[in-house]
Amino acid sequence: MLGRATVNIKIPHDDAISKTIGIYRKALQFCVDVAWEKRIRNNVRLHPFVYKEIRGFGLPSQLAIACIKQACGTVKRAKSRPMIKGHSMRFNNPRSFSYRHGVLSLSTIEGRKKFNVALPRYAEKYIDWKINESVLWVDRKNRMFFGICFSKDIDIPIRSAQHRQVLGVDVGIKHLAVTSDRKFYGSVIPKMRRHQEHTASLQSKGTKSARRHLKKISGRWTRFMRWKNHNISREIVNSLGEGNIVALEGITNIRSNRGKRFNKQLHSWAFSQLQSYIEYKAVQRGCLVAYINPQYTSQTCRMCNEIGTRNKGFFSCGHCGYSCNADLNASFNIRNRVKPLAMTFGLPVNQPIVASNDGLLNVEHFESPDLSYNAHRL
Secondary structure, three states: OEEEEEEEEEEOOOHHHHHHHHHHHHHHHHHHHHHHHHOOOOHHHHHHHHHHHHHHOOOOHHHHHHHHHHHHHHHHHOOOOOOOOOOEEEEOOOOOEEEEOOEEEEEEOOEEEEEEOOOOHHHHHHOOOEEOOEEEEEOOOOOEEEEEEEEEEOOOOOOOHHHOOEEEEEEOOOOOEEEOOOEEEOOOHHHHHHHHHHHHHHHHHOOHHHHHHHHHHOOHHHHHHHHHHHHHHHHHHHOOOOOOEEEEEOOOOOOOOOOHHHHHHHOOOOHHHHHHHHHHHHHHHOOEEEEEOOOOOOOEOOOOOOEOEEEOOEEEOOOOOOEEEHHHHHHHHHHHHHHHHHHHHHHHHOOOOOOOOOOEEEEEEEEOOOOEEEEEOO
C-alpha cells in the first residue's frame, strides 16, 4: 500500500523563478489549447505537436515535458476549454529539482537555483521516503512555496475478518465528524457565524480602513479550517489499530440546495479536506480506507434498515421505535455498509482488503441481504 505525504516549504522570492513561472504558464496554455483542439489526452501523443514550440519559449527540456503532462491532465478533467490562471510549476526529481542535505536545487530559465531550506520538524520522519514529482507555486501575497511530495510502500498487517474492525465516520455541520465508536468531534457553528458577520460588516462599510482590515484577516478562516481538520483527523486515526478499516462517505454532491442559511454554513467548511487528512493519516498508520454511497445514511434505521424521520439532528424510526442522534446513526450505517464487504474479502482468503496501491476501496453496490454495494478497483 502506498502512503503519501506533502511537505510545503517557503522559499525566498527569486526573479529567475518568477520569469520561469510566467513562461511555464504561457507554455501550459499553449499545450492545453493544442490538446483541446486536436482532442489529445495522452502526453506521448501530444509531445510532437508542442515540444519544439514550448522549447522555443525558453523552457528547459524537463520543465517542457512536465508542462505537456500537466496539460494533458488538465484537459482530461475539463468539460470546456481550460484557461490557466494559477502560478505554479511541476518539477521532476532528480531531473528538474533535487533536495539533499537541506539544499533545494531548482531548474529555471537561467540555470539551476539553489536555496538553503530546512524541513519542518514534523516532516523529519519522511527523510527516508521516496521523493516524487513536486510543485512550486506563488500565493496571492506573492510568496513562493515548494511542495515536496514523498511516498513509501506501507505494509498492512494481515488480519482475519473477525479481528478486523471497521470505523464509520460521518461528517457534517453541527458536528464536523461523528464516529461509530460514539465520539463527537468539533462544533464550529458559533465561530463560523461570528466570522461571517464580521466579514460582512467590513465589506458593507467599504472604507479604506475596512479594506485594510479585510486584507489583514484574509486567509484566517482557511488556516483555522486546516488546523481544525488536522486535529480532528489525528484524533480519529489515533483511535485505530493497524489493519483496521476507516469507512467514509463519498461526498461529491454534498453541495446541494438545502436553504440559504444551511448552504452558507455548508459551503464554509472543507469537508473533502477533512476526509483527505483522515485518508492519508490512516494509510500511514497501516489502515484501509473505504468510501460508500452516502445516500440515506442519516435517514436509514441502523436496527431495521427502514427509512425513518430526521428532525433537527435527531433520528427516529417509525417501524421499530429506535431513535438516536442523526449523525451518530449515520456513522453506524456507514460502518454497517462496509462490514459485509470486509467479511466477504476476509473470510475466504484471510487477507486485508487492498483495492489499489493506495489502499483505497470504493463501495457502492455490493449485494447483501439488506443493503446493495458494488466493490470495484479505483
